[in-house]
Amino acid sequence: MTRTKTLRANPNESFLCASCGLGVTPIQYGGQHRNHCPHCLSSMHMDIKAGDRRSSCRGIMEPISIYVQKNREWSLVHKCSKCSTIRTNRIAADDNEFLLVTMAAEPMMSLPFPSKTILSELKQMSINKGSEYVLE
Structure with missing residues (x-):
């Protein structure tokens, strides 16, 4: 017994969206088919290998991070809420820029050390070395 290759007749x-409920239109440029919602950046766990639509999980793939590839192209890191599988997907030109930037900046907002201490030390080092770049 074989599975059907695609869930949708046309991948575009x-x-x-199964997560936010908003309508998602075909991708206009920057890719061949849409694999996540441009509004909430969520996806569905549908593939075992990219594009095969053979996964039986069908859990919601939640965006958990941003990955910057060597060619400087951004990808979303998704984690399945049902089976915990982790996958990456290229961002699309019409993705929610606010959410993308928020996800990229989030690690800097949750530093594991006191940032004020670091800034004070950097400022003092800058003053002591007579640098023209003085932090304020």
Whole structure:
């Protein structure tokens, strides 16, 4: 018994996001098919290998991070809420920029050490060395 290759007849047709419920239109540029919602950046766990639509999980793939590839292209890191599988997907030109920047900046907002102490030390080092770049 074989599974059907695709869940949707056309991988670039419109659909409703299973996470936020908003309508998702076909990708206009920057890719061949849409694999995540441009509004909430969530996806569905549908593939075992990219594009095969053979996963039986169907859990919501939640965006958990941003990955910057060697070519400086950004990818979303998704984690399945049902089976914990982790996958990456290239961002699309119409993705929610606010969410992308928030995800990229989040690690800097949650430093494991006191940032004020570091800034004070950097400022003092800058003053002591007579640098023209003085932190304020």
